[in-house]
Amino acid sequence: MAILVLLPLIGALLLAAATALTRAHVLRRFSAIATSAVVLAAGLGLSVAVLHGSPVTAGGLLRVDALSAFMLSVVGAVGLTATWGGLAARDVVPPDWTYSALICLFLGAMSLAVLADNLGVLWVAVEATTVATAFLVGHNRTRGSLEAAWKYVVLGSVGVAVAFLGLVLVYAASVAAGRPTLSWVALTSSHLALDPSLVKVAGALAVLGFATKAGLAPMHSWLPDAHSQAPAPVSGLMSGVLLSVAFYAILRIQAVVNPVLGTGLMRGLLVATGLLSLAVAAALIVRQRDLKRMLAYSSIEHMGLLALAAAVGGTVAIAAALLHVLGHGLAKSSLFVVSGRILVTEGTTQLARIRGLLVRHPAEAVPYLVGMAAMLGLPPFTLFFTEVAIMLAGFQHGLGWAMTLAAALMLILFAGLARPSIAMTFGAESSEPVAAASTARQGPRTPLALALGVTAVLGFTAGPLPTLLTRAATLLTGTK
Amino acid sequence: MSANLYDQLVGVSAGVLLMTSVLLVWRRSLVAAVRLLAIQGVALACLVAMIGIFDHDVQLVAVSVLVLALKGVALPLVLDRSLVRTGTLREETPLINTTASLLAVSALTMLAYLVSQPLRALRPGPTTAAVPVGICLVLFGFLLLSTRRHAISQLVGFLVLDNGIAAVAFLTSGGVPFVVELGASLDVLLVVLILRVFTARMTVKFGAADLDELKELRD
Amino acid sequence: MNASALVLATVQVITMIVLSPLLVGLMRQVRARLEGRAGSGILQPWRDLRKLFAKEPVQADGTSWVMSAGPVVLVASSLLVCVLVPLVGTATFPLIPDDLFVMVSVLLLGTVALALVGLDSGSAFGGMGSSRHMTIAALVEPTVLVSVYALSIPVGSSALSAIVKGRLEDPASVAAPVSLLALVALFVAVVAETGRMPVDNPSTHLELTMIHEAMILESSGRDLAWLELGSWIRLGALLGLVGSLLAPWGIASSMTVTTVFVGLVALVAKLIALGSALAAGEVFLAKIRLFRVPELLAGSFVLAFLAVAASYLVVGG
């Protein structure tokens, strides 16, 4: 079992190293996909293992419980969607080696983040993702990408540094409690008397820091720039999982803090940032001009919703949040992949200049529409169930007012997303003929079909998935 | 060494940390900023070393060497090199003028003391008494970051912030576990290197490392 | 009960067929005399009908079966109203409520037929008349319903016969302010519905002012005859209704030959009285502008509504 835990890390490192050293075409093309496949396989394997047994540990610092296993699978699945979907067709030259290697490292870092039992290691991994993605964001070497990369690195690392301060204080608290540790299990174990006033500061700082990586307002500012400038698969990865990994960190912190302080502090922080994120997303999507920025803001919206779910707490809400992470990751990464293809065929991501897509490039319009429907939380897609469940749970846990506000903002967001989507896809404008080359250069369709199909049926799955989600949720909430 | 001397030394190095960071906010010359940063790194290293010696913690002494190498030597050098490459030696007017930022500094210091109250209450002692300095560094670093317009001075601000966190770590609990410490410093080093590369690219693209150039991406 | 209802129905239908042309003749005669003309005699409408039946109907291109079917429907609906409304007696079919709403909608069936005839003619005037006619009908309906509603409150039933009976048994209610208000309102509504002065001038020859005449402009021969007869019967029936509500005396509440005869006589008396009164009034009135008509109707509606409110104040203490 331990090998399963180490597999994703080792696999990622090896593949990255191999790509960097040999720089072989095949590796440059496929190493990223292979890495995601490995991660996914490990995630699924571990999920099964966790379901049938106790948490799997390896080397003291790594420990896999239901939550980690689920998140690992999410990383793998979304990674597969993004990388495979981002795979350019044969006639294009494969990406250069740094690109592929860095993506491998990126995936490895995220896997480490969700596998780590030690909050310190978790932090290191999250910071490592910043390092790994810095050059990916700046990959296009345009003026814009450079600017985006700079903002991303500075804002990201500063925010994460704040989180580190929080962790330091947590450690201090544990030292004061007589058992110096950063291990999550140890910290959540009830017989560790942490000093409340210290934990209060620590928890607040940690959440604030990781919220930066999670793209929650008001620390979200790096997100639209980075997402719009990075290559489509990278944007997909960042929006699909990176944010969620940071959110995972927040969940872990919350699980440490709540037993000590009660739910008050975390709830306050999360509700505030969640509503603020929704508000920012709504305000900036209304008059949005760029497709990828629009998608980025929709990510902010969904992170805000997740924050609200975390604030609500309780098994149903947390389980819904986790499922939401998966659904959002799959759909959003598909959408970013499509946006990349639109950029290829249309030569722009400006909403005003994309028209009549359904007539001219159905292969792009159809997945776009399906993905957007999933984003908007329409049935049968997963997000419908999760959003409804979060709302209901919110009202049952006395956060009705926040949910009402959130619903109002999400209505505006619905309009803001639906308007450009309808405008760019529907319409008879088939003025310029379809470029023959462009159809050839569109990437594979299977990954998108798979991802969106999974999102569509996931809500209706009975059996192992609910159990896994419930266990993960109970891990965090402590309630049985 | 005696507890008294220990207290003295801790106080002195903490003072140096605070002094340097205030000067960093004050001065606008980038060269001076890098030098001050180096001094700060050294002071931090001394602090760590002293705590290590006082607690007879060999690992911590080793860490102090690492800190010295990284924060006292390596990073300032990196900055100095890129400073030479960009060629600009002075930060032109920051977003808020020096007086205002110095007032802000005092306010932030109060806040730092307020925040670190629980720590001091938890374990009274020379080290915890110096914790507010660490918080101050964090806040000053943030202040620098959000008011300075030059790439290098933002780097400086980031490093000050990092020093602050490190200081807090060592003062409160003699540093986080070694693995984490290692990973953290490695990350910081990488981040700085990356930012330096970007600075280089900027100077190539825009002819200067002026952050006002970075206003292309907007809604 | 059912048999007697059948008898009564036949009596009322036949009576109205016979009487209503005479009623119209009477009204014309009264007007003529008041205007200092000799007049053409009470029987003139019957002569007109005979003449029209003898003439061949002329129908323009583009017109359809509606031109010939509409008039029949109009007459049928008017006759059905005669069945439903208590004119001579109050006996009713148990399963066909002589219900206010039923009565009104049967009436409207005729209105619609007339309007369609107007539209089918395909000339500008037909459409104009039909449009005006429907507008007025639409605005009249609330008044009719609410006023009869007001009358129905003391009785506790919306069946016309029940209302009339109730008023017969309790003559005090006839003079009650409620019933007076309601009756005035109803009377205005009837005037508007049947296209008399001041809403419409039945004897105009200027197309642009026509309402009813404009609709039947294209009809001729027996079509025209039916249309005329239908609207006359409807006028008679409505006046009869007002009569039985205003002065329920003499109406046959039980079915014997004598009572029915008395009822007939009473009906004739009421019709003569009301008809001549209406005609006399028309002499002193000028047709008002079409767009002043809504004001008139709004006024009558207010009266009806006041009647309802007042009746509650009375009933509810």
Next chain:
Amino acid sequence: MTLVQAGLAAEGATTFVAVTAAILVAPRYRARTAGAAIASIGLISAATGVSVLNGGEGSIRLPVALPTDPVMLAPDRLGGFFMVVVGLVCAVAAIYGISYVSGPATSRTSWSAMAVFVLALQLVPAAADVVSFLLFWELMALSSTALVLAEYKTRSSVRSSALWYAVMTQFSFVMILLGFATLAGAAQHTGFDAIAHVTPTSGAATFGFVLLVIGFASKAGIVPLHVWLPRAHPEAPSHVSAVMSAAMVKMGVYGALLVSLRLLPDGPRWWGLLLIALGAVSAVYGILQASVASDLKRMLAYSTSENVGLMFLALGTGLLLRSTGVSGASDASIVACLLLVAGHAAFKTTLFLGAGSILHATGERDLDRLGGLGTRMPVTSWTFALGALGAAALPVTSGFVAEWALLQSLIHGARTQDRLVAVVMPLSVAVVALTAGLALLAFVKAYGIAFLARPRGPGAAAARESGLAMRFALIISACSVVFLGLVPGPLAAAAANAAGLSGAGATRWWGISLDGVHALLDPVALMVLAICLAAAVAVVSIRAARRVPRRRVELTWGCGGVRVSPRMQYTATSYAEPLSRVFDDALRPERDIVVTHSGESSYLVERVQFRQRVGDVVETTLYRPAIQLIDRIGLAARGLQNGSINRYLGYSFAALLAVLVVVSL
């Protein structure tokens, strides 16, 4: 496995078949196979509904990936009633669609969407808990939006209509979600049975009720939430608009009934007043707009919001009277509400399908360009005429019976000392009467202008009768209008059964009797009487016709022998002109008249141009400003992300300081 379970499962299976058929079958046969499958979905659900009404029970639990309360389908009687109505409508519409959809609408997507749409429509009334209700509700919204978009290639106006529709329907969804969430939060469970235990006087109940009413009202097209209706109905393919108007809108009514009868029975009396007010306003406003509209389908859409208004009014009256203690009349008015539902379903289906045939044959929706279709399209003409009779509530049609019942309950409801009722009832009577009168005008206009006299445009002149399936569907639905009018008894009994009331039933199995108000109506007898009289008249006239036959001439009277061209006929616009003048303030029509004088004298007029457009007052005064406001906010908000990294860091710094202050206080 009970009958109901079997029925629900069968619906699901048939839907699957329909979708696969729509996707796999070759275009030539697609319409037939998919249409047939969808029609059978409707019939199955109607059968299921019947078995539910006969006391059948059974539930299906849906698998869900979240640890929520069970997500169940278990239709109760009320749901069963709606399943029957909606199912039949869908069946007829699907049959019609078989020969209606040619070109864009026969695509895979539209047929699959149609199948899903129909399924969702059947399952909304079957839902037994919040989640499943919302699930199928939203599925219904999604699929119908796809259907509204079906003809996007031919008209660009489709896009904006679809956007309006999507946003408004999402609005209603959000309101319903919040409302249900409030109630579920109070009940701590999502099952309807659990929610039914919430005390109606509690604040949560009030909040939930208001939100739910808003949500359902906007789906039902109640003014002022109706703006999507006159946009979406015209743009959708006609059989779809028939389903939307006759079935989907009813889901809003179902929701209102669900809330006020099953979930929160005997709430405070202002709930009833609220419903009455909403209903009255939208009844009058809707029919006013309908009578001045010249686009046929737009006019039908507005008349829908009139009819739904009447349903809300009936329901509200029921609640008000119940809370006053006049149980008989209240039962009668609730039954009347259900009668209106069924009646409207019948005639509105007929009318929309008829409009579809007209559109199909002439390519015109604008009444001002139609005319003379009566001779060219006899079947359509007759069926449309019957539908119009129903919509105008004339005897003896479904609409007539329903409005008769409503008025009976209104008039007898007032047998009480209660002052409030004493004021509300007569006002309601007046509203109903005015509505009926205006409806008469509107539908005389629609039928007369479209089918009588001479064609006003080339499209109408070239019209031909429509295809077999279309005629079949038309005849079926038209017959249902008359049937429900002649034999309302069973329907009334079913309605009373569905609402769990005793106030109404059948007499002599066909006639309707409202025991609550001691009122009987035997339409057959009325019909027989009418026919006898008409026959007598007809006989006379035929005998006269033997003696003097008809003569055809070519001219109509044009003030002295001018050649009368079809352009001289009254158009729909001119027909409604007096009315639009009378209600000038409520409608605010935009008229512009350009008079060009001939050169010499300003008294001689050379040409006169007249244009009149009646917009939607609610839209211009309520929605436009709101949209502009949000737009302006969005514009201003761009300043937040002005690209300066210092500012971004400032945001983070401010957040940090704020948090530090908060935690250290």
